[in-house]
Amino acid sequence: MKVRGAESRRAPALEDPGADESRRAARIQVRSAGHPEERRIPEAAAQLGVTGLSDCRFWTVYHLEGLLSEADVARLCAEVLVDPVTDEVVVGLPDTTAQVVEVAPLAGVTDGAARELERAAAVLELPPLRAATARRYELAGDLDEADIGILMARLLANPTIERSHSGELAPSFSPTWGAAPAALPVELTGLDDGQLAELSRQRMLSLDVIEMQAIQTHFVSCGRDPTDAELETLAQAWSEHCVHKTFKARITLSHTRADGRLEVSHHDGLLNALRRATAELEADWLRSVFVDNAGIVAFDDDLDLAVKVETHNHPSALEPFGGANTGVGGVVRDILGVSARPIACTDVLCFGPEDLDEADLPAGVLHPRRIRDGVVAGIGDYGNKLGLPTVNGAVLYEPGYVGNPLVFCGALGLLPAGSHPTAPRAGDRIIVIGGRTGRDGIGGATFSSAGLDAAVVGRAGSAVQIGDPIVEKGCIEVIERARDRGLYHAITDCGAGGLSSAVGEMGADLGAEVDLATVPLKYPGLQPWEIWLSEAQERMVLAVPEDGVAPLRTLCQTWDVELSDIGSFTSSGRLVVRHGACDAIDLPMELLHDGLPRQELAATHSDPIAAPGRGCPPPVIDGAELLLELLAHPNVASRESIVRSYDHEVRGGTVVRPFTGPSADGPTDAAVLKPLGTWHHDRAVALAVGINPRIGVLDPWAMALYAIDEAFRNLTAVGADPDRVALLDNFCWGDPTKPDRLGSLVRAVQGCVEGARRYRAPFVSGKDSLYNEFDGRAVLATLLISAVGIVPDLHRVATSALTTAGSDLWLVGQGSGSLGGSLVADLLGLDDARVPAPVSDPLPRYRAVHDLIGRGLVSAAHDVSDGGIAVALAEMAIGGQLGLTATIPHAVNDVTDPGDLDEALVETAGNGYEASAAPDRLGMIAALANEAPGRLVLETPFAARGAVAERLGPLGRRIGTVTGTGEIEVRVAAGGADPLSGFQPRIESRTGSSLERGGNGGRVAGDLRDGSVPPTGDPNRVTVSVETARRAFGCQERL
């Protein structure tokens, strides 16, 4: 047998083999019996209103070109392309009477199967060949041309990355030649402001006139015009995406309070405010915050955790699979960029309503269902293939996301403490490892710094990419080993802005010289500026000392990763880039990094006027019906169909997974992971998120505190220590040059700062994604808080599934009569602008719960969030397959913390519903479904009742019992009075809280007798069987 070196397995070189008469082209179609696509397409077509499609045959088409004999083609089929058990194959064109649609990737779009086929031919020692793939749909039935058009446009192909044709498509192999490299001057001299603005718009630079003037001034002083590469480099370096100018700007906020007072405040940088809030906490377990690709915090004595959450909104709107796919790839590279081994992923997805009428879909927008399906597939594809468990996240459906879906991708990594080198030196080689460079992703940074509209959608094709996770997986293996062997001085990922951004930032204090002719390309013909700015995926840039290059090269060969040496860092303070003999860029580093004029921005914000609920009486709804509707709401219902398409078990360290209970269908609050390599101790890490955009509509300040609280509840519920929580922020807002968008952003940042103080939790990393607008309408302003916690003992965790009939149920925290921003208000159309007050002193309750979990006294715990306590209790019952009986408090009014008057959100007296025709009904609704923060439900053993009561004291109250009846019975304590008056000291007043004022203390452990439950038929009583709740919640079929 021939012994191969690693090199021999690489793809054949890209030189044009020339016009050779003996070359032949072959077309091979393969169809797999029972392929799920053949079922999916007719179903999806029917959803689009194309009901005449009776049968779909799905083929994969392989185009080959090379010096191939017929025997060679047959051999490729037999050895590689055709599974003899399931597949049929046709060489040439298949016979069909059906209508044919073929879809192929656009030239330059990643075609993984074609590349693997070329490599497989090399394994078989066949002559070099070029391959391209396509999908072929044979559609039978009663279909007219319009039907085919709908199917092509909305189901079978996405023109952003694919071409499609009714009939056979000719193959498009990667181009093999292109124009000679050139860097062309762009005339700036003498342009007036209008012309500068026009130039910025035309070239999609996303720079404003002041910024264009700064560039003009620089080049006037040099006595020349910039090259295209220089101008594009500056646009990238100065883009919102790369430099976060809004978060660094000086902002004047005109803030109208609810009482009409106008307050004007000045803000010296939002980013600074977050940094200061973190610094003030002086947490000694922080390792690196806000300065690198990811935040780094201590895990144990030897290892640190790296965390990062990114957004990939615009690309996901245009090409959901590719956008989300590369979103995962990008955030994982951020983790690699701090020398950490990625160990887990998270994802939070915000889409328009699933059932949006096609007629209501704006032009240029994909339907939310299609976006969701593509995004979910894209996330699963990348995370699963990297071998990373996707363990935590959220999915939201709101009308405010129709034109602008949000895709948040998070990643967690592990690295030995102090192992991440961050100081490149003059003389270090600039090494690129990973994927090749193509025209893909040109201008992604500037593209994401502008709003979307139908025209941008049409132009932005090259800004969207398809990932190649296997290449990135190779980078993971190489970087971990290179780090351990000390082979590099600095590392960063090649993300937005491509090499321009990576090399420019890494060499900011040094200088750099690059020859772009050394950059390996996917296909020839790229201009220097395109190579320099390409955002081709899966590339990392390292500063490697001379003597590290050879060992790094060997490592790369072992792990099948391409390496190229593209230049060196210098001490010149200049960025010098050429392509062979063609000079492209010569810029001072200080212009790139310090030349951007600081923005001065104006912001306005008005607090919601805390008017009581007006008019609009609540609908007549039975408690059981309300609970079932809430459970079935898209924002509550089971996420199994999405989450199970992600591998949440790989790496063998998932302690708390997305689902819990005997049938694994109860939703959990957070993930707990035990990283490989740390099995010698019991400490684990927990991941959770908080996100409450509906609150933000009313009060973005409160949204921030809510989101932080939700993340804390979730972490605490699974056993994480509330005194060791690191936070990450992700702001997705509209155009910050519009004062109202900016005003709400400033308020949200202020909320984050306040939250860091109240929860004593530092922010360690964050990202803002602005300009999320479609056709001038801003996205539903959304703050995602991600949180990383430490679980001291992986054997002491809790999940939401009830475990034991006869156990006690406790409610920690108190509800609110305010329904503003709640799911139930949305569901029932209740008009309430009042938001429940954020928790003023949250840590005592979370410490108490953590303590109880640590002592092994909590058998289940669940946070109260969307849908309120009724949903929380039902989810616990569903997961545990047990019944419960609980008496929950009547909704009380919010209490204003005297120390927090300035930020009070709600009025202090009256629930606002006195005038309503149906106070009892509203009271019941509020009790069952209010979403006041700070609440958890606990299940504790009967025998622990005294100990639990003692530890919780006034922070919680016993509300019921787990039963074996299979019924969820929830009683709302009778109208207006305190619900638990039968077994605890009475509530003092409508506006006071017996809980927060220490009313019941440890004495709550009184009686909750069966006799106290009112008879069935009481309007304040909800009785639903667990099985009915399960069906409403949408659990998959039970085993």
Added chain:
Amino acid sequence: MSRPPVLIPHAPGTNRDTEAALAVAAAGGDPQIVPVGDLRPAAFSDYAAVLLPGGFSYGDALGAGGRLALELRAWFGLELREFARSGKPILGICNGFQALAKSGLLGPRSFTLAANAGGRFECRWVTLRVEPGCRSGWLGRLGGSTIRCPVAHGEGRLAVSDPGVVAELEQARRIAFRYLASGSTGGVADVAAGAYPANPNGSVNDIAGMCDPTGAVVGLMPHPEDHIVDWQRPSGPPGSRGSALFEAFVAAAR
């Protein structure tokens, strides 16, 4: 006792190699992860067992495990066959199973692993039974026992070229693992009977794993390496760990 060296080949895209190595080490073996690019045919004689781990070798771009199957056949086919002939155990998990099946190392290609009936990747815990009558010598003493562990795959539906094949495989005692109904104890009647999600992918006759005609080569879709200690289990009583499988595997390598 000596720790037999166990080869764990790593192709680009392999990803459950570390867990597999952990399971082998816990069972008393000496796992050695070797990138396929560094692997030489002559090196096979240095090992007492081969474990092909899970993942997405080469991105599964030409069908799950297809390209790795080609390499196993083209580069190491002789060595692997000789390995099995001499009774040294070969275990393929998930992508490793797919590659073994498609390489022909699990016998002539009368069965394959096709796209899940549900049409998408599926991650969930399942209960397996080690088939009592399976001819695999090294699995033998596990016969009738159960293993709880996760599946995580998009192409795990065991499919056959014609219905008669199942009877043939059964007759040849080559069916090594079956999916059981949840909570069952491994009784003959406790198979999933094709019902989702106990049978998570629509595999014919609930078949989760196979062995080759010699019994030395065994493959299965689920991941016993992800259940080697109790805290990895999501719920239910302790026991039914995947460790037993690795103990048998390493024992056979001694």
